[in-house]
Amino acid sequence: MEIIILPDATTGGAYAARMIEKLVRNKPKAVLGLATGSTPIPVYQNLIQKHQEENLDFSQVTTFNLDEYLGLDPSHPASYHSFMREHLFSKLNIPQSQIHIPDGLAPDIEAHCAAYEAAIVKAGGIDLQLLGIGGEGHIGFNEPSSSLTSRTRVKTLIPRTREDNKRFFKPEEAVPHHVLTMGIGTIMEARTILLLAFGDGKAEAIARSLEGPLTARIPASILQMHPKTIVLLDEGSASKLEMKDYYRYVYEHKETTHSIHREENELLS
Numbered sequence: 001m002e003i004i005i006l007p008d009a010t011t012g013g014a015y016a017a018r019m020i021e022k023l024v025r026n027k028p029k030a031v032l033g034l035a036t037g038s039t040p041i042p043v044y045q046n047l048i049q050k051h052q053e054e055n056l057d058f059s060q061v062t063t064f065n066l067d068e069y070l071g072l073d074p075s076h077p078a079s080y081h082s083f084m085r086e087h088l089f090s091k092l093n094i095p096q097s098q099i100h101i102p103d104g105l106a107p108d109i110e111a112h113c114a115a116y117e118a119a120i121v122k123a124g125g126i127d128l129q130l131l132g133i134g135g136e137g138h139i140g141f142n143e144p145s146s147s148l149t150s151r152t153r154v155k156t157l158i159p160r161t162r163e164d165n166k167r168f169f170k171p172e173e174a175v176p177h178h179v180l181t182m183g184i185g186t187i188m189e190a191r192t193i194l195l196l197a198f199g200d201g202k203a204e205a206i207a208r209s210l211e212g213p214l215t216a217r218i219p220a221s222i223l224q225m226h227p228k229t230i231v232l233l234d235e236g237s238a239s240k241l242e243m244k245d246y247y248r249y250v251y252e253h254k255e256t257t258h259s260i261h262r263e264e265n266e267l268l269s
């Protein structure tokens, strides 16, 4: 894992967007794994700006979103279909046929989940998966105790996640109990994973994920096993990391002759 502590979420969003830009410019047919929630919003704002002002072309890009509420109509304002339309897809040039989001209304959920997995494989696998993290360490909607090798399936949300996500629903609406989510095994097959976390509220989950034991109690801890995960934090989310100074030291002394590291370093310039 490469752990990078940045000044704030704005810088983190810009950094992540530059990584995605670099990928898409080098590989126009890139396959992106996308996330919802507050965390990726600055990333999406940067991508929209790059598309509108710097000719970043998404016409050949394919996307797969992590998750969706079960039983929620895609037109519902709190659905992740709506979220993605509003925050990204309505402002980029990705053809609809290249956009994939789990369908919470699929008549045969099991078949739909299997088809979702098959579509990722058919697209050539995910090049870069964007992730946020839940307060209890979930990635996608893989809540604590999720199998660390799980595939796309139905999950039950823990009370904290329903509480955290209440803000996306009207006061009189209940947050659904069930969701469809890519599995942890699915996420782990992405070639690069970019985990973003900002604010004090994520400090505990980040410390346990990055420095704690690998455990299904904290699903994001599996990222310790991934060959190329980059974690972008701000001071708040990094505040409970024991080895914070070490991560800064490593970053400041990054080896830049190796090609992968040189490319990443260029993102800072």
Ligand code: PGA
Binding pocket: 036, 037, 038, 039, 040, 132, 133, 134, 135, 138, 139, 140
């Ligand atoms: P947030 O959610 O970005 O809205 O904090 C992240 C998550 O639950 O994965």
